[in-house]
Amino acid sequence: MKQSSDLSKKPGIDIEALLKGDQRAFEHLVVSESPRLFRVIMRILNDEAEAENVLQETFLQAYLGLDTFRKESKFTTWLYAIGINLARASFRKSKRLSSLDEHDIDRMQPTFSRGMFSQTFEQWNPQQLAEKSERQRVVHDAIDQLPDDYRTVVILRDIEEHSTDDVSKMLDISGGAVRVRLHRARQALRSMLETHFRD
Amino acid sequence: MNPLKLVFRPFMRGPSCEDVNRFLCEYMEGTLPEKTRAKFQAHLSNCSACISYFEQYKATVEMVNEQKAISIPDQLVERTLDFLKANIHRN
Missing domain, CATH: 1.10.10.10 (Winged helix-like DNA-binding domain superfamily/Winged helix DNA-binding domain)
Structure with missing residues (x-):
């Protein structure tokens, strides 16, 4: 990860710095988005420990896949899409199937x-x-x-x-x-x- | 022909209960075209079945919206950052 010094001055997420692999920009993203993203994942899974695992995996996949972000949506929307996909896959794996079809x-x-x-x-x-x-x-x-x-x-x-x-x-x-x-x-x-x- | 005009064609003459029902989501979202919305509202205010159904539909959305808040585990962000530091270099 590359280091940068000016991110603490910015109130929002610096997408350009993020996309260059800037460590502090990514940490800023984790700090600002974790609570809201965790809530979504938790509501899909109803399992706190698994929701935390999925949250961590989401950020890891996002960081490793930064070069696949196409700027066709907001960055956070792209991040949530990763989290929701992982949460739904985990839900299906847990075999806690919904009762209605x-x-x-x-x-x-x-x-x-x-x-x-x-x-x-x-x-x-x-x-x-x-x-x-x-x-x-x-x-x-x-x-x-x-x-x-x-x-x-x-x-x-x-x-x-x-x-x-x-x-x-x-x-x-x-x-x-x-x-x-x-x-x-x-x-x-x-x-x-x-x-x-x-x- | 504008595809939207085709979709909202039933509203040209006056919508049925079924037409109104099909667009309840758009109505609540405020995305119906203005003229369609006016005809929609005219039907909704004069049809007791639609009024009753719409009241229940709205109550359902409100009750779904008041779902319990999810509490965030202590140290969630710190553990996530630690996980990333440990795993990003490994990958």
């Missing part, structure tokens, strides 16, 4: 007849589960049941609040595909939560 997601979408809803929807009362922690557990369990592709989009868009454009680059899919997955995931979650929150 694509057919289940299809079944949980609303149905229509001649363009109109073919079912009615009773009012919800999320306060039914008075404790916020209990509500969070029910919702967490529902998210965990989603197939991997859907769960990842929900984590990135609706929990970690990355933009559709960033998520599309992180997952290497179109913005339209992100919206379709997110919409189908939300509708499946709505269907799963219905029994808990019906008035």
